[in-house]
Amino acid sequence: MxxxxxxxxxxxxxxxxxxxxxxxxxxxxxxxxxxxxxxxxxxxxxxxxxxxxxxxxxxxxxxxxxxxxxxxxxxxxxxxxxxxxxxxxxxxxxxxxxxxxxxxxxxxxxxxxxxARIPPTPPDLRAAADARLRQEGGLEGMVRDLDDATRARIDLQNPARVQRAWEVLQATGRGIADWQAExxxxxxxxxxxxxxxxxxxxxxxxxxxxxxxxxxxxxxxxxxxxxxxxxxxxxxxxxxxxxxxxxxxxxxxxxxxxxxxxxxxxxxxxxxxxxxxxxxxxxxxxxxxxxxxxxxxxxxxx
Structure with missing residues (x-):
């Protein structure tokens, strides 16, 4: 060695x-x-x-x-x-x-x-996101739901990144790109x-x-x-x-x-x-x- x-x-x-x-x-x-x-x-x-x-x-x-x-x-x-x-x-x-x-x-x-200090996702919302992602067309639907700034910033082919961004938007009413700016x-x-x-x-x-x-x-x-x-x-x-x-x-x-x-x-x-x-x-x-x-x-x- x-x-x-x-x-x-x-x-x-x-x-x-x-x-x-x-x-x-x-x-x-x-x-x-x-x-x-x-x-x-x-x-x-x-x-x-x-x-x-x-x-x-x-x-x-x-x-x-x-x-x-x-x-x-x-x-x-x-x-x-x-x-x-x-x-x-x-x-x-x-x-x-x-x-x-x-x-x-x-x-x-x-x-x-x-x-960025983003609030954690509530467990029930995480479960709902998991279930939606498993559905046919779930990833594409989540992408459509995202705000424009987040959609332009994240890897839209990465299910984990898309799901996380979707959860943040649903839980906080703010896009993950907005949180990351702070x-x-x-x-x-x-x-x-x-x-x-x-x-x-x-x-x-x-x-x-x-x-x-x-x-x-x-x-x-x-x-x-x-x-x-x-x-x-x-x-x-x-x-x-x-x-x-x-x-x-x-x-x-x-x-x-x-x-x-x-x-x-x-x-x-x-x-x-x-x-x-x-x-x-x-x-x-x-x-x-x-x-x-x-x-x-x-x-x-x-």
Whole structure:
């Protein structure tokens, strides 16, 4: 294993590490924490769920023994969890140097640019929105209901974004674009932190994603999914873990394990593509860090 070159990392500031799935973020964060000190803080929306350790490539128990970690696997299935919840929890940790690492662009952008304080969606409205979205033409109907400013601003092909915007409009009478115009200052301004974005060769990353998912199966990912099968709800937040829907289809007899594996690998690669699009569009001022600089580390790592 080759140690990463940390000479470019400022130990006196908070460090933010972003990058696509399987690019080596967690390995770099752990190396920094061991060499310079700091609390490793999760910024991956899938790694918060207590039911997924292997499937979401959370740090291993051995990793956690080498440096302090926070906000990993601390949310039980059945709860709702938002970027606002995550920001509030991060704020409680800022009395020490943080090494915030993950691939959820919305979390990292909210941390560095601020997040509009939008009232939470009432549970009955959320249930109604879930039901409408499942109906034929539900997404298109929600899009039509949105105000013009919001419709021009959000990704209309993303059901989660459209539903959230629709819920906000129904609950508050104001479009989400209007709320976002009142965004408060960020928790971590640029001068307060160093921001590193891991970049990779696309083919290298595609191969690594495939190797990692197959390794996850060896380490018990299928058992994790089997344990959640009795309460499986494809609409639940925790059920969005990459690979979980495909492995459920295998356990329910609709796919062979090789078929499920291949589909999960494709889903992971598509997820990495969407991450790169977010990073290019919203994180252009981050310092680029080639994946090789993080060292060559054994799987798993996020």
């Amino acid at each position: 080759r140690d990463p070159d940390l000479t470019q990392i400022d130990p006196s500031r908070h460090l933010l590490i972003a990058g696509p799935t399987a690019s080596g973020k967690s390995a770099l964060a752990l190396a920094v924490a061991r060499a310079q000190g700091g609390l490793v803080v999760n910024a991956d929306a899938l790694q918060v769920w207590s039911c997924w350790r292997v499937l979401t490539a959370r740090p291993t128990t051995a990793d956690e023994a080498m440096a302090p970690h926070a906000l990993y696997g601390h949310v039980a299935p059945g709860r709702s969890y938002s970027v606002g919840d995550w920001l509030r929890e991060v704020q409680e940790l800022t009395g020490r140097r943080l090494i915030v690492v993950g691939g959820t662009g919305l979390y990292l952008t909210a941390l560095t640019r601020g997040l 965004t408060p200052p960020p928790l971590m301004a640029p001068d307060d932190c160093q921001r590193v974005l891991i970049t990779t060769d696309r083919d290298w990353l595609a191969d690594r994603i495939a190797m990692r998912f197959r390794a996850m199966l060896d380490w018990g990912a299928l058992d994790e999914v089997r344990a959640m099968l009795p309460v499986w709800d494809p609409q639940a937040q925790w059920a969005k873990a990459i690979g979980a829907p495909e492995l459920v289809e295998h356990l329910q007899g609709r796919l062979t394990l090789p078929e499920a594996t291949e589909r999960a690998i494709i889903s992971s690669r598509q997820y990495a593509k969407s991450q790169r699009i977010w990073f290019r569009g919203r994180m252009k001022d981050w310092h680029l860090w080639r994946a090789g600089n993080a060292g060559v580390h054994p799987l798993p790592e996020s």
